[in-house]
Amino acid sequence: MKLLAIEGSTAWLSVCAYDARDGRAIAIERERSGANASARILEFVQRTLAQAGWTLDDLDGIAFGSGPGAFTGLRVVCGVVQGLALGSGLPVAGVPSLVAVAQAAWRAHGVTRVVACLDARMHEVYVAACRRRDGDWLVEAEPAVARPDDVALHGVASPGGFGAGDGFAVAPSLATRLGLTGVDATIVPDAVDVAALAAPAFAAGRGRPAGDAQPLYVRHRVALTEAERAAGARM
Numbered sequence: 088m089k090l091l092a093i094e095g096s097t098a099w100l101s102v103c104a105y106d107a108r109d110g111r112a113i114a115i116e117r118e119r120s121g122a123n124a125s126a127r128i129l130e131f132v133q134r135t136l137a138q139a140g141w142t143l144d145d146l147d148g149i150a151f152g153s154g155p156g157a158f159t160g161l162r163v164v165c166g167v168v169q170g171l172a173l174g175s176g177l178p179v180a181g182v183p184s185l186v187a188v189a190q191a192a193w194r195a196h197g198v199t200r201v202v203a204c205l206d207a208r209m210h211e212v213y214v215a216a217c218r219r220r221d222g223d224w225l226v227e228a229e230p231a232v233a234r235p236d237d238v239a240l241h242g243v244a245s246p247g248g249f250g251a252g253d254g255f256a257v258a259p260s261l262a263t264r265l266g267l268t269g270v271d272a273t274i275v276p277d278a279v280d281v282a283a284l285a286a287p288a289f290a291a292g293r294g295r296p297a298g299d300a301q302p303l304y305v306r307h308r309v310a311l312t313e314a315e316r317a318a319g320a321r322m
Contacts, residue, residue: 088106088107088108088147088148088286088289088290089104089105089106089107089141089145089146089147090104090105090106090107090146090147090148090149090150090282090285090286090289091103091104091105091132091135091136091143091146091148091149091150091171092105092149092150092151092278092279092281092282092285093128093131093132093149093150093151093152093164093167093168093278093281094151094152094164094184094187094276094277094278094280094281095124095128095152095156095157095160095161095163095164096152096153096154096155096156096157096160096161096164096184096205096276097156097157097160097184097205097206097253097275097276098119098120098121098157099117099118099119099120099275099276099277100117100118100119100120100124100127100128100131100160101115101116101117101118101131101277101278101279102115102116102128102131102132102134102135102278103115103116103135103277103278103279103281103282104135104136104138104139104141105150105278105279105282105283105286107147107282107286107289107290110283110286112279112282113138113139113141114135114136114138114139115135115278115279116131116134116135117277117278118131122159124159124160124163124164125159125163128163128164128167129167132167132171143171143174143175143177144175146175146177147177147178147289148177148178148179148180148285148289148294149168149171149172149177149178149179149180149300150179150180150181150182150278150281150282150284150285150286150289151164151165151168151179151180151181151182151281151300152164152181152182152183152184152187152276152278152281153165153181153182153183153184153301153302153303154183154184154302154303154304154305155183155184155185155205155207155213155230155232155302155303155304155305155306156184156205156213156276158302161302161303162302165300165301165302168297168300169297169298169300172296172297172300173297173298177294177297178289178294178295178296179294179295179296179297179299179300180285180288180289180293180294180295181285181295181299181300181301181303182280182281182284182285183215183226183230183303184205184213184276184303185203185204185205185213185214185215185217185230185252185276186203186215186217186224186226186284187276187277187280187281187284188201188203188204188205188251188252188274188275188276188280189201189203189215189217189219189224189251190224190280190283190284191251191274191275191276191277191280192249192251192271192274193219194279194280195271195274196249196269196271198248198249198251198269199218199219199220200216200217200218200219200247200248200249201216201217201218201219201248201249201250201251202214202215202216202217202240202248202249202250202251202265202267203215203216203217203251203252204238204250204251204252204253204254204255204258204261205252205253205254205275205276206252206253206254206256206257207232207254207306210234210235211232211233211234211235211306212232212233212234212235212238212254212257212258212261213230213231213232213254213305214228214230214231214232214233214238214240214254215228215229215230215231216228216240216242216243216248223287224284227240227242227243228240228241228242228243229242230303230305231305232305232306235254235257235258235260235261238261238264238265240265246265246266247266247267247268248265248267248268249267249268249269249270249271250262250265250267250269250270250271250272251270251271251272251274252272252274252275253272253273253274253275254272255270255272256272259272
């Protein structure tokens with residue numbers, strides 16, 4: 088089963104050609120593209136497929152990081168996924184970006200309890216708590232946005248776990264307050280992990296129509312006031 092995966096919920100853009108039969112990336116493009124993601128994403132898709140020796144007709148599905156994350160990046164990714172899937176008749180599957188962070192932490196460190204935390208700008212973080220069980224991730228605390236001092240992992244039976252994501256770089260005291268055993272603030276959601284997490288859904292025939300490629304929002308505000316922009320605030 089051949090999948091294309093796209094992740095652009097942070098400043099990093101990644102696109103992966105993934106062979107789910109043996110669980111490996113055939114080709115991948117990554118770049119800290121930031122606001123340039125919209126100009127780079129189709130080029131990344133074309134280069135990744137070319138490196139893998141695939142075309143859209145060879146694919147069985149398109150996976151994408153659904154957020155939460157940067158508003159513009161998520162809209163660009165979902166728009167591209169919808170266009171590619173609609174034009175090729177392919178199913179899609181969204182993967183929450185915080186769960187992709189947990190998967191990346193497991194891949195890098197072998198940890199099975201992860202508090203995933205990403206910088207949400209505006210002095211806030213996106214956060215979720217995940218536990219790996221039987222090869223899958225159980226989300227114990229659903230994705231939420233909060234100021235670091237207000238983060239509360241509702242639904243988590245006991246404190247602890249491993250912290251992953253750049254939210255711990257902007258709020259380093261959060262790890263201590265949550266009683267975490269370790270932190271890797273360099274981890275970002277990546278297309279490889281999005282593909283690995285989406286593969287079981289495609290294998291089970293649970294891919295969705297192209298129009299269902301929609302962002303996951305946990306913040307109701309998606310724009311800044313003129314005063315906030317003038318002060319240098321970012322979302």
